[in-house]
Amino acid sequence: MMQAIQRLDYKGVFVYQNDAHLSTLRVIHAWYGGQAHERLVSQDGPRREVLIDGNTVTYVRPGEKSVVIMRRSKHPALPVTMSEDVWKSPYYRLRWGAVRRVAGMSCRTIVLQPRDTLRYARRICIDTAHDLPLETEVLNARGEVLERMLFTSLQTLQSVPAATFAPPVLTAGYTIKRLQDIHPATASGWHFSALPEGFKLLKVRNRGLGVNGQQVEQMLVSDGVSTVSVFIAPLMAPHRPALANAAHGYFMRNGALNVYSTTLANHEVTVIGEVPRQTIRDIVNGLSDQSHTR
Structure with a gap:
């Protein structure tokens, strides 16, 4: 699953929910030159944009005329990050659930149920064709959803032009902060x-x-x-x-x-x-x- 998030080329729209707050983002992702490239653009509220070029992340807020550039660890921008051998963890029970449809695609549900109260449960619906997570949820001990990511549309691509990830042209008045x-x-x-x-x-x-x-x-x-x-x-x-x-x-x-x-x-x-x-x-x-x- 983690390899699919990194190495597949795709584009789509997903909804991100934490508590009662909802936000919608458009994403396009590609893998070339041995590293991931990604562009995320907010679809509601003030325009926000995130560009990922390998280990460099650029945050652009046009409304505030603000740009922040920083380095990051090697992990995907989508809110699904875990080690590949998590299935062997003694601290979670792995349970397979039903096959469902999300964003018009078939996916199989898996549940990571913690064996103690030190961690949250995870429920993930993984695309049966490409192993992409189409929906992820984080749940507390009462089974309440604290956070959700859900694709509403998703399309895998053969390739993505490098120009897709070109930094935006900044007009006068922008402040740029390099961490x-x-x-x-x-x-x-x-x-x-x-x-x-x-x-x-x-x-x-x-x-x-x-x-x-x-x-x-x-x-x-x-x-x-x-x-x-x-x-x-x-x-x-x-x-x-x-x-x-x-x-x-x-x-x-x-x-x-x-x-x-x-x-x-x-x-x-x-x-x-x-x-x-x-x-x-x-x-x-x-x-x-x-x-x-x-």
């Missing part, structure tokens, strides 16, 4: 003394995402289905005064995505992932800095 490249993190002292069962540290890297572009350390944690990012930056009290006194931090939720911010060892720690709140808490509780005390 610093991702680099492997140097030794900083931050580490996990423990992680929730089944989760492993994948990588640690530095990104120029902080206030005034200062380096932010990013730690990626995953169980093979869900990936959680932990961002660590020196505390900038003038910019985030509320956090300086936040003994227990605070949560925000957007669909299946939970976000938690707190302070540890004079650093601002932000944890983002499609996992339940308790899993986020457990990840933070296992985080420490050997060069500081909490």
Whole structure:
């Protein structure tokens, strides 16, 4: 499935829902030169456009005359990312469901049901001809859908002209922000003394995402289905005064995505992932800095 998302050429329209919010996007995707190329254009609300050229992502907001260019990890833009051997995971039960029709195409439903409360369930309908995910859902422990992606039209292509992915021509007045490249993190002292069962540290890297572009350390944690990012930056009290006194931090939720911010060892720690709140808490509780005390 993951190889089909990356290496097939296709175009279509899909609906993305988190909680009560709905958005529609048009996508065209191609694989050439050994890497993925993709263009996503919003179909409702203010126009937004995302261009993916291998590991470079360009976000364009014409209404705000804003362009942001950044590097990314090698994963598809569609909200379906998991390791190829997830079917062997001891932390999920795999169940095959009915054959259905989505976007006029036949697809087979699979359900990844977690064996504990540390992760969300996934329900995916995979195109029987090409292995593309035509519909994906993230569900909580009560079976409620937190997030959904559904193709309303989809067409596979023989090839896509490279000009399709050319950057837009910008008129006067646009501001362009280039976020610093991702680099492997140097030794900083931050580490996990423990992680929730089944989760492993994948990588640690530095990104120029902080206030005034200062380096932010990013730690990626995953169980093979869900990936959680932990961002660590020196505390900038003038910019985030509320956090300086936040003994227990605070949560925000957007669909299946939970976000938690707190302070540890004079650093601002932000944890983002499609996992339940308790899993986020457990990840933070296992985080420490050997060069500081909490």
